[in-house]
Amino acid sequence: MSDFASDVEKGTSHSVSVSEILAVRELDVDGGTKDGRWQKMPQKLTEAYPYAFTVSYVERARQHRWRCSDVTFHCSEGALCQQWIQTIREQLTALTNRPKHLLVYINPYGGKQQGKCIYEQKVAPLFACASISTDVIVTENANHARDHLKTEAELKKYDGVVCVGGDGMFSEIVHGLVSRTQRDNGVDQNSLEEKLVPCTLRIGIIPAGSTDCICYATVGINDPVTSALHVIVGDSQPMDVCSVHHNNTFLRYSVSLLGYGFYGDVLADSERKRWMGPARYDFSGFKTFLTHHHYEGAVSFLPATDTLGTPRDKTRCRAGCFICQHDGQLYSGDSPEESKTAPDVSDREYEMGWGVVRGKFLAINAASMSCACPRSPKGLSPAAHLADGTTDLILVRKCSRFNFLRHLLRHTSKDDQFDMTFVEVHRVRRFRFTPRHCQNDSELDLRENGKQLFSQICRDHPACSCSPAYSSWNCDGEILPHAAIEVGVHCQLIKLFARGIEEQPLFEDLANPPCAL
Numbered sequence: 076m077s078d079f080a081s082d083v084e085k086g087t088s089h090s091v092s093v094s095e096i097l098a099v100r101e102l103d104v105d106g107g108t109k110d111g112r113w114q115k116m117p118q119k120l121t122e123a124y125p126y127a128f129t130v131s132y133v134e135r136a137r138q139h140r141w142r143c144s145d146v147t148f149h150c151s152e153g154a155l156c157q158q159w160i161q162t163i164r165e166q167l168t169a170l171t172n173r174p175k176h177l178l179v180y181i182n183p184y185g186g187k188q189q190g191k192c193i194y195e196q197k198v199a200p201l202f203a204c205a206s207i208s209t210d211v212i213v214t215e216n217a218n219h220a221r222d223h224l225k226t227e228a229e230l231k232k233y234d235g236v237v238c239v240g241g242d243g244m245f246s247e248i249v250h251g252l253v254s255r256t257q258r259d260n261g262v263d264q265n266s267l268e269e270k271l272v273p274c275t276l277r278i279g280i281i282p283a284g285s286t287d288c289i290c291y292a293t294v295g296i297n298d299p300v301t302s303a304l305h306v307i308v309g310d311s312q313p314m315d316v317c318s319v320h321h322n323n324t325f326l327r328y329s330v331s332l333l334g335y336g337f338y339g340d341v342l343a344d345s346e347r348k349r350w351m352g353p354a355r356y357d358f359s360g361f362k363t364f365l366t367h368h369h370y371e372g373a374v375s376f377l378p379a380t381d382t383l384g385t386p387r388d389k390t391r392c393r394a395g396c397f398i399c400q401h402d403g404q405l406y407s408g409d410s411p412e413e414s415k416t417a418p419d420v421s422d423r424e425y426e427m428g429w430g431v432v433r434g435k436f437l438a439i440n441a442a443s444m445s446c447a448c449p450r451s452p453k454g455l456s457p458a459a460h461l462a463d464g465t466t467d468l469i470l471v472r473k474c475s476r477f478n479f480l481r482h483l484l485r486h487t488s489k490d491d492q493f494d495m496t497f498v499e500v501h502r503v504r505r506f507r508f509t510p511r512h513c514q515n516d517s518e519l520d521l522r523e524n525g526k527q528l529f530s531q532i533c534r535d536h537p538a539c540s541c542s543p544a545y546s547s548w549n550c551d552g553e554i555l556p557h558a559a560i561e562v563g564v565h566c567q568l569i570k571l572f573a574r575g576i577e578e579q580p581l582f583e584d585l586a587n588p589p590c591a592l
């Protein structure tokens with residue numbers, strides 16, 4: 076390197092893996108790059124080293140944030156400079172996991188309605204710098220992206236699909252892509268017995284929504300630049316998807332939370348109060364807590380007896396998670412019938428390997444990932460995995476308001492929220508719920524007759540101790556039209572342009588490390 080000088084201090088060094096280099100650009104002697112960007116260079120330096128090139132690379136900042144940094148190398152010989160540029164370009168071309176052509180959907184109305192602006196100002200320039208070409212569709216209505224993916228999109232042209240929006244937009248992309256993949260492969264989504272075909276295209280999420288839970292769970296932060304850089308370097312994070320069925324009919328896919336009782340009631344109530352804006356979640360949460368309704372029914376579940384982890388583990392699912400890698404490779408082909416050994420839980424009924432719990436519940440939650448977010452840093456199930464083919468089924472039985480409050484508060488403290496007599500948690504591959512008053516398919520009819528009015532009055536009165544017969548299922552923020560459902564987990568059905576949450580280095584202060592090749 077004696078013929079080179081980098082524009083960083085002498086005597087310090089920093090190495091960058093080729094996999095985290097975004098691009099290399101040649102610099103004109105007068106300081107302009109061939110792509111039109113300008114850089115100021117000291118005159119003395121340009122005289123001694125008239126040739127130069129700039130390398131753009133990923134730099135880690137605080138709290139899982141990634142930034143694009145540039146370092147310029149100056150050279151005394153033109154041929155040598157060209158050789159470096161050529162070699163780096165060859166190395167980048169050899170990285171076959173990087174996307175070259177992407178299909179981008181922008182929801183202009185998600186979150187603070189900044190989707191278009193975020194994409195144009197923060198993401199598009201990075202994609203251009205990394206020579207990624209894009210076809211961009213700004214959605215015109217809800218389900219535009221889902222329906223386009225399901226039918227019209229020429230998927231063969233692309234290396235991935237990117238959505239600019241929130242969790243609802245991501246859900247649209249998942250539904251469109253998974254449904255299209257099953258249709259193209261002749262798989263019937265209605266049958267829980269069918270093994271779904273994994274999607275080949277990876278999905279990128281540029282966060283521009285209100286909550287961005289999926290970004291928090293897969294990247295560790297909701298930052299558009301960080302997410303764009305994960306797309307550019309071609310990261311790949313497999314993710315499980317649950318399919319939700321009612322009476323052998325497919326209803327929806329879920330990747331994060333399925334919640335009946337408390338979380339279903341909060342969502343149903345908050346939907347009626349959209350006019351309140353984001354404050355409606357706090358309002359409805361408080362109101363639902365006060366109403367303290369419980370729901371009777373039976374939960375049957377197929378325990379995941381062949382996985383390494385449990386919901387009470389202290390370890391967390393992080394980048395390169397051993398458990399996700401292990402399960403993905405060894406067990407993804409298992410049919411539920413292959414894991415029929417009952418776990419060591421003595422007070423459960425077991426029928427054909429299925430556990431059955433009957434009773435009155437304040438909440439029935441299935442967390443397919445930790446569901447951690449700034450409001451609940453540990454999440455509903457802190458040790459849940461992104462891609463181990465299971466979901467954590469959390470049953471909160473009827474208890475006093477005080478005890479339920481203790482349980483809810485533990486989501487924000489270090490204490491174990493499952494260590495309470497009225498809470499049980501099971502890692503499962505499949506489960507079903509049958510409400511007590513609905514052994515057949517009549518719960519919707521019940522909702523539509525006079526009882527609906529009665530139950531609505533009860534719902535709206537915190538003082539009423541009479542619980543309505545039914546709650547609603549909150550499926551990743553959408554209300555399901557049925558209470559009786561059956562759910563199966565499909566191991567690693569989709570892949571994201573992400574790598575899971577990286578462990579933070581001990582010395583987090585990585586601000587502006589000097590860089591040299």
Ligand SMILES: Nc1ncnc2c1ncn2[C@@H]1O[C@H](COP(=O)(O)OP(=O)(O)OP(=O)(O)O)[C@@H](O)[C@H]1O
Pocket residue numbers: 181182183184185186187213214215216217218219239240241242243244245247283284285286287288552
């Ligand atoms: N052009 C559009 N007009 C109206 N609604 C749209 C449009 N495009 C997408 N949607 C719908 O808007 C809903 C919400 O969008 P999105 O998830 O992007 O933002 P959000 O709800 O604010 O964020 P989060 O889901 O993270 O809370 C989605 O369910 C999606 O189906």
